Amino acid sequence: MMEAKLVLEDGTVIHGKGFGSETTKFGELIFCTSMTGYVESLTDPSYKGHILMMTYPLIGNYGVNPEWYQSDGIKAEGLVIRELCQQPSHYACESNLSKFLEDYGIPGICEVDTRALTIKIRKIGSLKGAISTEDISDKELLSMVREYPDITEIDLVDEVSTKKPKFFGEGNRTLVILDCGVKRNIIRSFVERKTQVILLPYHAAPTEILEYDPDAVLVSNGPGDPRRVKNVIYTIKKLSNKLPIFGICLGHQLISLAFGAKIFKMKFGHRGSNHPVKDIESGEVYITSQNHGFAVDISSSDLPIEITQINLNDGTIEGIKHKELPILSVQYHPEAGPGPYDTRWLFDKFIKIMDEY
Ligand SMILES: NC(=O)CC[C@H](N)C(=O)O
DSSP states (O other): OEEEEEEETTSOEEEEEEEEOSSEEEEEEEEEOOSSOHHHHHHOGGGTTEEEEEOSSEEOTTOBOGGGOSSSSOOSSEEEOSEEOSSOOOTTOOBOHHHHHHHTTOEEEESOOHHHHHHHHHHHOOEEEEEEOSSOOHHHHHHHHHHSOOGGGSOHHHHHSOSSOEEEOOOSSEEEEEESSOOHHHHHHHHTTTOEEEEEETTOOHHHHHHTOOSEEEEOOOSSOGGGOHHHHHHHHHHTTTSOEEEETHHHHHHHHHTTOEEEEEEEEEEEEEEEEEETTTOOEEEEEEEEEEEEEOOOTTSSEEEEEEETTTOOEEEEEESSSSEEEESSOTTOSSSOOTTTHHHHHHHHHHHHO
């Protein structure tokens, strides 16, 4: 295996073994506590701009199958792990993790003490970093990392959204999804429920959306700072009294912004498959799949939206709804991929709202 290093903006330099592509990539280093689901996570467009570190110590065991992809390829900038399994075993395995990363030009580094690094990030927060398997000195790489723009300064949604309309499934109801970096499982969740899905570029104008005569609009998940995606916030405001609107993750943040809430960057985010979320009305607790670094802040009860669900680990907002209009959203991922299926009922709820409207 080739030599590789991980350099962080605070000056940390970690040497390890490289796998995947021989290259240098930059991004915000974040950690994910899911024990499995590395294929789904690497291909989740919300990870664009991030270097993904898995806390589970052995990764790659069951290999790779394109059916598990959440988009057309790897969207994360790099992968940091403790131990790489080089001989995967699984009935559906078609490739291995190293080849998978190589196919998409993405570097990986293993033999890293990921747990110590996670403790560091939990203490000081997410950090910008680079993985490199090239011949660049530590000093030079560190200054490149420090010069690299912060995640809040990059328009990542534009890099992952579809360039033209796409159509999926059939049925007697139609849903427009504004593609900010949608995961395939979200589209699948509606197609399975006999819904025609029209996927539009995130910048589609309100008039263009209405021309499709949809029964509702869903604002998808996606990477980066929601405050940068101003045109979608405008679209949500324009459509709010015309159609039901649902939001997942970035979509939840954009709907919240459209109705006056604020956004803050979390210290190290929520990324994993076991985040407990409580539904305030029913008192039920769900185990949810999460991947976000920003969160919604609703400090005033004068806003037209109210909190429906909260995170039981840190009390952050996990769900909101409009006080009068059929508009609701969640911060977590009801479609799973990877993660538990506890909250798949939300898709049935969305569909019921569409059908009744
Ligand atoms: N999965 C997502 O949609 C992420 C939303 C947003 N980019 C965040 O990091 O908070």
